[in-house]
Amino acid sequence: GENVEQHPSTLSVQEGDSAVIKCTYSDSASNYFPWYKQELGKRPQLIIDIRSNVGEKKDQRIAVTLNKTAKHFSLHITETQPEDSAVYFCAAENSDSNYQLIWGAGTKLIIKP
Amino acid sequence: DTAVSQTPKYLVTQMGNDKSIKCEQNLGHDTMYWYKQDSKKFLKIMFSYNNKELIINETVPNRFSPKSPDKAHLNLHINSLELGDSAVYFCASTLQEGEATGELFFGEGSRLTVL
Numbered sequence: 001g002e003n004v005e006q007h008p009s010t011l012s013v014q015e016g017d018s019a020v021i022k023c024t025y026s027d028s029a030s031n032y033f034p035w036y037k038q039e040l041g042k043r044p045q046l047i048i049d050i051r052s053n054v055g056e057k058k059d060q061r062i063a064v065t066l067n068k069t070a071k072h073f074s075l076h077i078t079e080t081q082p083e084d085s086a087v088y089f090c091a092a093e094n095s096d097s098n099y100q101l102i103w104g105a106g107t108k109l110i111i112k113p
Numbered sequence: 114d115t116a117v118s119q120t121p122k123y124l125v126t127q128m129g130n131d132k133s134i135k136c137e138q139n140l141g142h143d144t145m146y147w148y149k150q151d152s153k154k155f156l157k158i159m160f161s162y163n164n165k166e167l168i169i170n171e172t173v174p175n176r177f178s179p180k181s182p183d184k185a186h187l188n189l190h191i192n193s194l195e196l197g198d199s200a201v202y203f204c205a206s207t208l209q210e211g212e213a214t215g216e217l218f219f220g221e222g223s224r225l226t227v228l
Contacts, residue, residue: 032214034216034217036217038154042221043203043219043220043221043222044156044203044217044219045219046216046217049216087154089156093214099209099214100158100161100169101158101214101217103155103156103157103158105153105154105155106154106155106156108154
């Protein structure tokens with residue numbers, strides 16, 4: 001079955017710098033990769049997603065890149081701001097299991113003022 | 114006009130009790146889920162229902178029983194509560210369009226504390 005690993009578990013960056021969170025997956029048949037942001041005490045919310053027919057997708061300060069050959073995808077946040085502080089989860093869709101999302105363990109992003 | 118609403122938001126109870134958490138979505142989605150998020154923040158899927166039918170049933174104790182009276186509701190009943198059941202339980206819904214998974218919309222979460 002699918003397995004998703006996410007690194008790092010905690011990331012601390014200076015405000016204004018960039019942050020990169022990486023995920024690897026094991027099932028080459030996976031073709032949908034969303035990223036969710038969960039602020040403290042709140043619900044997870046989708047911030048960006050990518051399907052396997054593209055290699056990169058950008059939405060203002062956030063971007064996701066996908067390398068299907070290497071089976072990894074990354075979240076990039078530029079010009080980080082205090083409101084970017086949250087836990088970020090990556091996921092991969094497992095077509096072998098009713099398209100269930102397999103989740104990474106989460107990355108706690110801390111933006112230092 | 115909350116999209117996915119779950120009640121109660123907080124639940125404190127004694128070991129051995131039975132409790133229920135309710136979830137309703139007004140998005141017209143056909144697939145609903147229950148997730149458990151423990152203190153380490155890991156999101157673990159418990160159940161998935163599509164049009165009132167159980168699709169995913171992960172290895173959770175049979176003390177947990179989901180019930181879907183219609184496709185807009187998915188309730189979670191827990192029997193004989195244990196300390197390890199303490200967590201935040203999230204309901205979520207999505208529109209499954211063929212082979213494409215849509216965005217997951219989560220409820221606000223129900224924080225269960227078992228004493």
